[in-house]
Structure formats: structure tokens, C-alpha cells
Amino acid sequence: MGTRPGEDQPRGRITMRDVATRAGVGLATVSRVINDKPGVAAELVERVNEAARALGYRHDVTASSLRRADRRTATIALVLEDVANPFSSALHRAVEDAAHAEDILVLTGSSDEHPERERELIDTFTLRRVDGLIVIPAGGTDGQLATVRRQGTPIVCVDRLVELDRVDTVTVDNREGTRAAVRRLLDLGHRRIAFLGDMRSIWTARERYQGYAEAHAGAGRPVDERLVRRDIRSAEAAERATGEILTADDPPTAVFAAQNLLTIGGLRALQHLGLHDRVALIGFDDFPLADMLRPGVSVVSQDPAEIGLMAARLLLGRINGGDHRPARHAVVPTGYIARGSGEIPPAR
Amino acid sequence: MGTRPGEDQPRGRITMRDVATRAGVGLATVSRVINDKPGVAAELVERVNEAARALGYRHDVTASSLRRADRRTATIALVLEDVANPFSSALHRAVEDAAHAEDILVLTGSSDEHPERERELIDTFTLRRVDGLIVIPAGGTDGQLATVRRQGTPIVCVDRLVELDRVDTVTVDNREGTRAAVRRLLDLGHRRIAFLGDMRSIWTARERYQGYAEAHAGAGRPVDERLVRRDIRSAEAAERATGEILTADDPPTAVFAAQNLLTIGGLRALQHLGLHDRVALIGFDDFPLADMLRPGVSVVSQDPAEIGLMAARLLLGRINGGDHRPARHAVVPTGYIARGSGEIPPAR
DNA sequence: CTGAAAGCGCTTACAG
DNA sequence: CTGAAAGCGCTTACAG
Numbered sequence: 001m002g003t004r005p006g007e008d009q010p011r012g013r014i015t016m017r018d019v020a021t022r023a024g025v026g027l028a029t030v031s032r033v034i035n036d037k038p039g040v041a042a043e044l045v046e047r048v049n050e051a052a053r054a055l056g057y058r059h060d061v062t063a064s065s066l067r068r069a070d071r072r073t074a075t076i077a078l079v080l081e082d083v084a085n086p087f088s089s090a091l092h093r094a095v096e097d098a099a100h101a102e103d104i105l106v107l108t109g110s111s112d113e114h115p116e117r118e119r120e121l122i123d124t125f126t127l128r129r130v131d132g133l134i135v136i137p138a139g140g141t142d143g144q145l146a147t148v149r150r151q152g153t154p155i156v157c158v159d160r161l162v163e164l165d166r167v168d169t170v171t172v173d174n175r176e177g178t179r180a181a182v183r184r185l186l187d188l189g190h191r192r193i194a195f196l197g198d199m200r201s202i203w204t205a206r207e208r209y210q211g212y213a214e215a216h217a218g219a220g221r222p223v224d225e226r227l228v229r230r231d232i233r234s235a236e237a238a239e240r241a242t243g244e245i246l247t248a249d250d251p252p253t254a255v256f257a258a259q260n261l262l263t264i265g266g267l268r269a270l271q272h273l274g275l276h277d278r279v280a281l282i283g284f285d286d287f288p289l290a291d292m293l294r295p296g297v298s299v300v301s302q303d304p305a306e307i308g309l310m311a312a313r314l315l316l317g318r319i320n321g322g323d324h325r326p327a328r329h330a331v332v333p334t335g336y337i338a339r340g341s342g343e344i345p346p347a348r
Numbered sequence: 349m350g351t352r353p354g355e356d357q358p359r360g361r362i363t364m365r366d367v368a369t370r371a372g373v374g375l376a377t378v379s380r381v382i383n384d385k386p387g388v389a390a391e392l393v394e395r396v397n398e399a400a401r402a403l404g405y406r407h408d409v410t411a412s413s414l415r416r417a418d419r420r421t422a423t424i425a426l427v428l429e430d431v432a433n434p435f436s437s438a439l440h441r442a443v444e445d446a447a448h449a450e451d452i453l454v455l456t457g458s459s460d461e462h463p464e465r466e467r468e469l470i471d472t473f474t475l476r477r478v479d480g481l482i483v484i485p486a487g488g489t490d491g492q493l494a495t496v497r498r499q500g501t502p503i504v505c506v507d508r509l510v511e512l513d514r515v516d517t518v519t520v521d522n523r524e525g526t527r528a529a530v531r532r533l534l535d536l537g538h539r540r541i542a543f544l545g546d547m548r549s550i551w552t553a554r555e556r557y558q559g560y561a562e563a564h565a566g567a568g569r570p571v572d573e574r575l576v577r578r579d580i581r582s583a584e585a586a587e588r589a590t591g592e593i594l595t596a597d598d599p600p601t602a603v604f605a606a607q608n609l610l611t612i613g614g615l616r617a618l619q620h621l622g623l624h625d626r627v628a629l630i631g632f633d634d635f636p637l638a639d640m641l642r643p644g645v646s647v648v649s650q651d652p653a654e655i656g657l658m659a660a661r662l663l664l665g666r667i668n669g670g671d672h673r674p675a676r677h678a679v680v681p682t683g684y685i686a687r688g689s690g691e692i693p694p695a696r
Numbered sequence: 697c698t699g700a701a702a703g704c705g706c707t708t709a710c711a712g
Numbered sequence: 713c714t715g716a717a718a719g720c721g722c723t724t725a726c727a728g
Contacts, residue, residue, distance in 0.1 A: 025715085027706085029714060031706070031707060031708085034706095061476070062421075063704070063707095066704095066721070068707060068708085084434075084441035089431055089432040089437040124453065128409070129410070293641065375721095376723080376724080380697095382722095387698095408722070411722045414705070414721080415722055416704085
């Protein structure tokens with residue numbers, strides 16, 4: 001009764017047509033009711049809803065997006081560096097929660113910082129007609145992002161600044177966060193502060209170095225280039241670099257590590273040389289168990305959940321309307337967490 | 349030429365119809381060529397491919413799945429506990445890589461161990477007609493999983509054993525891994541070994557406790573129930589429980605923590621009481637920086653990447669054919685990583 | 697081997 | 713306010 005011949009169980013899926021038949025109305029009316037369109041007689045709304053409930057109708061968003069004028073798929077995509085790294089996955093979670101609140105699904109992919117893979121992901125996602133894109137840009141995909149944006153898909157770039165028409169960004173105050181932390185070291189009396197930095201091709205790495213330089217300039221102290229190591233790619237490389245600096249002439253009394261893995265590499269070197277209680281260390285970006293190490297590792301902290309939430313809000317805002325506002329650049333503040341390693345005064 | 353009137357740029361998307369027109373063939377032929385169906389004259393294949401390339405045609409998987417007999421969407425879904433927890437996200441990454449190799453997209457969602465949310469996710473994903481499902485079951489969704497499976501969607505359950513028709517599982521040898529680790533402690537001379545366990549509703553928690561009990565039985569040692577704390581939900585609770593046990597009469601000389609967070613809670617309690625160098629500690633599941641703590645924390649390790657790869661293989665195997673094989677239960681071995689904390693002999 | 701037509705589940709002009 | 717028809721981009725019987 002009311003279902004297809006030969007099968008009265010919800011296998012072979014209930015369609016709008018089934019609902020229409022059962023409610024005794026046309027297909028178009030069912031569509032209107034399901035989509036909450038105005039202008040349907042209250043009684044028909046009632047009948048359709050009743051039939052849908054009775055039949056266990058489930059709306060097929062995918063099929064609906066095909067003919068839909070706005071082509072909305074109730075899906076957004078998130079291009080991360082690596083879904084398995086803590087920063088990315090915390091961001092992912094925040095975006096998932098914000099999207100879920102609006103019944104939007106989030107697709108994700110890992111670019112591994114490869115522009116080629118990033119391009120492929122953006123391609124895949126736009127082909128699946130996502131309603132919007134959040135990306136941590138590896139760099140080198142600006143042209144593609146601009147094209148996608150122009151064709152109508154809202155985009156929010158996260159973590160790294162990107163200057164594109166109507167593309168919003170969310171970053172943290174890398175420069176200021178670093179400046180303040182290095183300033184603390186200077187105030188503590190440190191005069192020789194090493195800097196460990198990530199690849200210079202990465203915007204955040206450049207900004208953090210600027211903060212380091214500004215802190216020195218602000219205190220009227222020159223930067224000793226022999227204490228600066230940039231373009232470091234891994235914890236191992238950071239460990240090596242730190243070891244070299246610490247065993248050279250005029251070693252530093254403090255180390256600023258401008259990224260997660262570099263902090264850990266630096267710390268390993270300090271432990272290895274038995275200097276962890278004598279040389280100060282501050283890292284950029286917090287990491288799990290930093291408080292349980294001896295000494296606890298002081299860090300400039302960023303809040304990936306807050307960043308993700310902000311990005312999701314900007315994106316959903318564009319999707320639900322204000323698509324022609326000019327680009328906005330949201331800056332999320334960093335914090336400083338004193339745990340001991342950054343509070344070590346200069347030796348002697 | 350060959351494109352829609354008034355627009356010769358790739359906006360307004362190139363469809364199969366455009367390709368057909370340009371190649372001078374019928375729509376069906378284009379579909380056959382794009383889908384690598386046999387039985388098309390070599391020359392036509394050539395012309396279609398040429399036209400597709402020239403026009404920059406991109407196949408719309410979503411639309412194609414609508415009419416397709418097998419309804420494949422080239423999408424699988426992964427229901428995790430929390431995309432942001434390290435075990436989940438490492439698993440996610442492994443699945444992503446395996447799926448990507450076959451041009452399959454992976455959707456994910458976080459259940460937070462809530463059956464209700466898990467049910468909703470499974471629902472959302474099946475409605476979007478994913479080709480398969482990998483789930484870390486929170487428990488309480490067996491009925492739904494069985495239904496989904498019966499309706500044709502292959503399912504692989506991960507981390508926790510599930511006994512359902514044609515549903516494969518991938519777990520680690522929780523019991524054996526725990527037994528061996530506790531056995532090490534016994535061999536070291538420990539006679540009073542505390543056990544910190546997760547919620548008993550979780551299969552892995554039960555298995556690990558069994559391993560603890562079996563090790564004792566195997567050594568002819570009774571388990572002292574006063575040293576056993578189960579149903580612990582958080583690091584804080586584990587810290588409290590450990591503190592209580594250690595300050596009671598007849599304290600343990602070793603602690604086995606049957607889960608990540610519990611290990612950290614236990615460790616905090618030990619540090620707090622200044623016992624970290626005198627009471628042995630072994631945790632189940634490795635965590636970042638475990639090697640940098642003092643002492644390094646020894647653990648029973650599981651390999652989430654291996655687990656994810658295995659799950660993806662089983663799932664893709666079912667999707668690409670062998671859908672009627674009986675359920676397989678893959679067991680991935682655990683390892684033991686000695687870092688010091690597990691090698692502390694009993695005091696005195 | 698090939699193409700015109702029907703149809704996947706839905707939305708959207710278009711008449712009424 | 714409502715429904716029959718056309719159409720989203722594609723695949724699949726069905727004839728030829």
C-alpha cells in the first residue's frame with residue numbers, strides 16, 4: 001500500500017514520488033514542502049509531512065543538488081597539510097562541529113605541502129561541487145584558488161596569508177606573538193638568543209622571523225646571524241642545528257624555536273648536551289605533554305579550534321549570502337604559556 | 349566552436365554532450381569511452397578522448413552514480429571516535445592514502461563515542477550512498493550496521509570486535525599484548541601490579557583486563573582486587589585513582605595503564621608523589637614524546653597506520669568484488685617499546 | 697558497434 | 713496555490 005509493487009519494506013529506497021502518491025499530491029508539492037518553500041496550503045503541508053514520516057522518506061541531497069539552481073550540495077571541503085598532524089586535526093574537528101550544526105558535511109584531504117597534490121584535491125572537491133573550501137595553502141596554488149573563487153565557490157585560507165579577491169583568511173599574530181616572547185627573553189637578560197626557523201617559503205616562518213628581528217630592534221640589540229638557522233625541515237635537522245650552535249664559540253643562552261617539530265628537536269639537543277636546565281627555550285605552537293617534560297616547555301600557543309571555528313564561520317557566512325563582501329583577514333591572538341623552560345635566566 | 353552559444357570559456361562546465369558534439373558521436377558512445385567499456389571502435393575511442401582533452405572535460409562522478417546500476421559513488425566513509433585524537437587521525441591518514449590510490453574519496457565524522465551521533469553519521473553517509481563504511485563502533489549500533497550491510501554496503505569495523513554477517517573487523521591483540529607486558533613486570537619480580545582500565549562497556553578495555561588477569565594466572569599469582577580500577581573515564585580520574593592506590597596500605601610496585609590517557613594520568617600521580625623513579629609503569633598505546641619524559645614511558649604499542657591500511661584493503665576488496673565472502677577478523681600484532689619506566693625493578 | 701530515448705531522484709519554470 | 717513536463721549530467725536497456 002503506497003509503496004512499489006512487490007516490496008513493502010524500505011528497501012529500494014522511498015522516493016519523493018512515493019511520498020507524493022501516498023499524500024495524494026503532485027511531486028512538485030512534495031518538493032516544496034520538503035524544502036520549506038512558502039505558498040503551500042497548510043493542509044497539504046500536513047499531509048506531505050505525514051506521508052513522509054510514515055514512509056520513512058529520506059531526502060537525497062546529492063540528487064537534489066543536480067537540478068537545483070544554486071547547486072548546493074550541503075558539503076564543504078577542507079584541504080589540510082596532513083589530517084594526522086595535531087594542528088590540522090584540531091582544526092578539522094572545529095570545522096566539523098561548526099558545519100554539523102548546519103547539517104553540512106565536510107570533506108578533507110592531506111596535501112602534504114605539495115602544491116601538486118593540493119591542486120588535485122581542490123580539483124576533486126570542486127568537481128564534487130562543494131559549497132565552499134577551507135584551505136591551508138601550501139603556496140603555488142593562488143592562481144587556481146582565484147579561478148575557483150571567480151567561478152563562484154567561496155574560499156577561506158587558513159594559517160597563511162593569501163591576498164585574493166573575496167578570499168577570506170584566518171591567521172594568528174605570528175609576528176607579534178614571537179616578538180613578545182623574544183622580548184621576554186631579552187628582558188630576562190638574555191643577549192644571545194638563537195632562532196630556529198621553518199622553510200622560508202612558508203609565510204608563517206617569515207613572519208615569525210620578523211617578530212624575532214623586531215624584538216631585537218625594539219631592544220636596540222643587533223641580531224647575530226650566526227645564531228639564526230632557517231629553512232629547517234625536520235626535528236632531526238633542528239636537533240643538529242641546535243647542537244652545532246650550542247657547541248660553537250659564543251653559544252646562545254636561549255633558543256627560540258619557531259615551530260612545533262623544531263622545538264622538540266631543539267629540546268633533544270639541549271637534553272643531549274645536558275643543557276636543558278641552563279639554556280632557555282621557547283617554542284612557537286603548543287604540543288601535548290609539553291607540561292610534563294623537565295623543565296616544562298614554555299610556548300607561544302595558538303588555538304586551532306578557535307581558528308577552525310572562525311574559518312568555518314566566515315565560510316558559512318559567505319555561503320549563506322554575503323558572497324560579495326570584500327575579503328576579510330581575521331587575526332586570532334596567540335598566548336604565552338610559561339612552564340619553566342622560557343623562564344631560565346642567562347647562565348652566570 | 350563546439351561549445352555553448354555565447355561562451356567559449358570553460359565556465360558553465362563542459363558536459364558529455366559537449367564532448368559528443370565535438371567528437372561527432374552520440375552521448376552513449378562518450379559514456380562508454382569515458383567508462384572504459386569495451387566494444388567501441390578504436391577510431392571513435394580516439395576521437396572521443398581527443399575531444400574530451402581539447403574541451404577539458406571533467407567527469408561528474410556524482411551525477412553518474414545516480415543512474416548507474418551499481419550506484420558507485422567512488423566514496424567511502426570513516427566513522428571515528430574523534431578526528432582530532434591521534435589514534436583516529438593516524439588511522440584516517442592511512443585510509444585516505446589507500447583510498448586515494450584508487451581515486452576514492454573518504455568522508456569522515458566524529459562520533460565522540462555517542463551511539464546516537466554514530467547512528468546519525470552512518471545514516472548521513474549511507475544516504476549519500478558511500479560505497480563502503482569503516483567504523484570504530486561505539487557499541488549500540490550493531491542492529492543498524494547489520495541492516496546497512498544487508499542492504500548492500502560493505503562494512504569494516506575497526507579496533508573493536510563485532511560479530512555480524514559479512515562485516516570484517518580489524519583489531520589488535522589487546523589481550524596478548526597486555527599479557528606479555530604484565531608478564532614482563534612479573535618476571536622482573538613485581539608482585540603487586542595495579543591495573544587502570546577504561547570503561548568496561550568497551551571491548552578493548554575488557555580484553556586488556558583479561559590479558560592482565562591471564563598473566564597473573566599464568567604466573568600462579570592471584571590478582572589483588574584492591575589494585576584494580578576499571579571504568580575510568582579520563583586522565584584526571586586515572587590520576588586520582590593512582591594516587592589513592594599508591595597512598596593506601598600495601599601499595600603496588602608497578603602500574604599497568606590500559607589506555608593512553610590513563611597512562612598519562614598515572615604518570616602525573618607518580619610524578620606528584622615523587623615515585624616515578626621507583627614505581628614501574630607500562631601503558632597500552634604509544635603517545636608522542638613518551639620517549640622524552642623522565643623516565644621514558646614504556647608502552648605496548650599499536651600501529652594505527654597498519655590498522656587503517658588493513659581496514660582499507662578489506663573494504664576495497666569487498667567493494668571491488670568479493671562481496672559475499674564470510675566475515676574476516678584481522679588481528680594486527682602489538683609491540684612493546686622499552687623506554688625505562690617499565691624496566692624499574694620492585695623497590696627494596 | 698552505435699545512437700535515440702528513457703530514467704536515476706530531484707528542482708524549476710510554466711500553465712492553470 | 714498546484715501539477716505535468718522538462719531538465720540537471722549521466723548510464724542503461726533497446727533498437728538498429
